[in-house]
Amino acid sequence: MDHSFFHQQLQFTRSFKNKLNERLAEAGLFHSQWLLIYCLKQQKAATLVEISNYLNVEKPTITRTVKRLEEQMLIEKIPSRDKRERPIQLTEKGLHIYEEAIRIVNDFEQNLMEEISEIDQETTLRTIKRLKTNLMKEELR
Amino acid sequence: MDHSFFHQQLQFTRSFKNKLNERLAEAGLFHSQWLLIYCLKQQKAATLVEISNYLNVEKPTITRTVKRLEEQMLIEKIPSRDKRERPIQLTEKGLHIYEEAIRIVNDFEQNLMEEISEIDQETTLRTIKRLKTNLMKEELR
DNA sequence: TACAATTAGTTACTTAGGTAACTTTATTCG
DNA sequence: CGAATAAAGTTACCTAAGTAACTAATTGTA
Numbered sequence: 001m002d003h004s005f006f007h008q009q010l011q012f013t014r015s016f017k018n019k020l021n022e023r024l025a026e027a028g029l030f031h032s033q034w035l036l037i038y039c040l041k042q043q044k045a046a047t048l049v050e051i052s053n054y055l056n057v058e059k060p061t062i063t064r065t066v067k068r069l070e071e072q073m074l075i076e077k078i079p080s081r082d083k084r085e086r087p088i089q090l091t092e093k094g095l096h097i098y099e100e101a102i103r104i105v106n107d108f109e110q111n112l113m114e115e116i117s118e119i120d121q122e123t124t125l126r127t128i129k130r131l132k133t134n135l136m137k138e139e140l141r
Numbered sequence: 142m143d144h145s146f147f148h149q150q151l152q153f154t155r156s157f158k159n160k161l162n163e164r165l166a167e168a169g170l171f172h173s174q175w176l177l178i179y180c181l182k183q184q185k186a187a188t189l190v191e192i193s194n195y196l197n198v199e200k201p202t203i204t205r206t207v208k209r210l211e212e213q214m215l216i217e218k219i220p221s222r223d224k225r226e227r228p229i230q231l232t233e234k235g236l237h238i239y240e241e242a243i244r245i246v247n248d249f250e251q252n253l254m255e256e257i258s259e260i261d262q263e264t265t266l267r268t269i270k271r272l273k274t275n276l277m278k279e280e281l282r
Numbered sequence: 283t284a285c286a287a288t289t290a291g292t293t294a295c296t297t298a299g300g301t302a303a304c305t306t307t308a309t310t311c312g
Numbered sequence: 313c314g315a316a317t318a319a320a321g322t323t324a325c326c327t328a329a330g331t332a333a334c335t336a337a338t339t340g341t342a
Contacts, residue, residue, distance in 0.1 A: 003179070005262065006157065006250060008269050011197050013154040015276050016147065018330075021297090032298060038144070049320060056152050061299055063322060068297095084307045084320045109147060112275045120268045121146065127257055127265040128149050134253045135156050159300075162327090173328060190290060202329050204292060209327095225290045225337045288339070293332100300326075310317070 016112075023108050027101045028072070034101050036065050037074065037090065041098050045078055045089040069094070157253075164249050168242045169213070175242055177206050178215065178231065182239050186219055186230040210235070 017031050024034055039054050040046060046054070048062050055062070066088060069075045074094035078087050090098065113121065162172050170178070180195050181187060187195070189203050196203070207229060210216045215235035219228050231239065254262065 003246070003250065005266050006253075008266060008273070009150075010154050010158070012269050012273050012276070013151050014197075014329075015273065017151070017298090019276055019279055021330090030297065047320075048322095056155075057298090058300060059321065060301085060323080064298085082308070082320085086321075105144070108279070109144065111279060112147075112272055114275055116268055116271055116275075120264055123261055123264045124268040125146050125149060127261045128153050130257055131253055132149070132153050132156065134255055134257075135153070135160055138160055138249070138252060155299075158328090162300090171327065188290075189292095198328090199330060200291065201293080201331085205328085223290085223338070227291070284342095286339100286341080288337100290337080291335085293334075295332090296330075297328100298330100299328080302324090302326105304321100304323075306320085306322100308317100308319075310315100312313105312315090 020105070020108055023104050024101060027097055027104060029097065029101055032061075032065050033069055033074075034105065036062070036069060037094060037098050037101065040075065040088065040090050040094070045087050047080075047085040047087050049085070161246070161249055164245050165242060168238055168245060170238065170242055173202075173206050174210055174215075175246065177203070177210060178235060178239050178242065181216065181229065181231050181235070186228050188221075188226040188228050190226070 020034075021031050024031060027034075029037070035055055036051060039051055043050070043054070048059055048066065051066075052059050052062050066075065070077075070088075073091055074097055075088045076091050078089055080087050158172050161175075165172060165175055168175075176196055177192060180192055184191070184195070189200055189207065192207075193200050193203050207216065211218075211229075214232055215238055216229045217232050219230055221228050
């Protein structure tokens with residue numbers, strides 16, 4: 001059995017995050033913070049659980065990231081009828097940083113995709129998604 | 142621009158590591174420890190720097206993992222002419238755990254690959270490798 | 283040969299993610 | 313209605329990986 005497939009996969013994502021972190025430093029963000037900001041931009045406002053589901057990351061991780069973004073005044077709490085949940089949204093400053101970061105990320109990802117054909121991109125994406133569903137099955141064994 | 146490609150990629154590797162960790166718990170290993178044991182099995186013996194290069198992981202990370210594997214008596218130091226370096230190798234116990242773990246990992250990876258064609262696997266691996274080289278170029282910008 | 287530069291490894295500190303156990307608030311149902 | 317259950321967040325603690333700065337040993341070189 002050849003393990004290089006998954007090994008390459010893991011190595012790539014590790015490097016990807018590192019390099020993107022370097023770029024995002026310009027906007028004062030880490031990759032994980034960017035993901036949360038991106039998520040809020042798509043959804044306008046969201047609770048921690050909604051974000052957790054969207055990003056597929058556990059709640060405590062979201063709690064920590066939210067705390068930091070709040071300290072940087074990039075997000076703010078909004079009132080809620082249900083006192084258990086604490087919905088948040090981007091502040092003006094947060095929206096501004098989003099605009100800065102989206103340019104960095106788009107540029108970064110476009111450069112990475114250089115000279116990789118549409119077809120290969122599609123095949124790869126389809127394969128990854130298939131691997132993900134196979135992982136879910138794995139859960140039940 | 143569609144960000145889902147890289148997003149899917151990151152989510153997959155995160156889930157992959159989590160699930161594999163669950164499986165490897167049976168052998169008393171974490172994924173990172175498994176990687177190091179696998180590396181030592183391929184190379185017989187190696188220094189931290191050699192392992193670091195092989196796995197493409199920074200030295201301090203290797204130091205920590207080595208320390209834990211030593212505590213579990215799965216690896217041992219061997220003498221070296223150069224007093225700076227500390228080559229290590231698998232112990233008998235380590236070799237035994239390797240045999241147990243390789244079965245778990247092979248089974249896990251095979252199940253994941255279920256119903257994914259050879260051609261798609263090849264295309265995906267080629268694309269990932271291409272993305273990695275594009276990342277390296279990115280370094281120099 | 284003596285001193286500068288390099289190399290191997292470690293330590294301290296950071297972000298990122300996970301699980302388990304907890305509190306507080308809502309909801310369900312006997 | 314009131315007790316049990318469920319849901320949203322948080323806290324504490326774990327592994328993993330990174331950078332920066334350090335020590336000790338070895339090489340290179342003036």
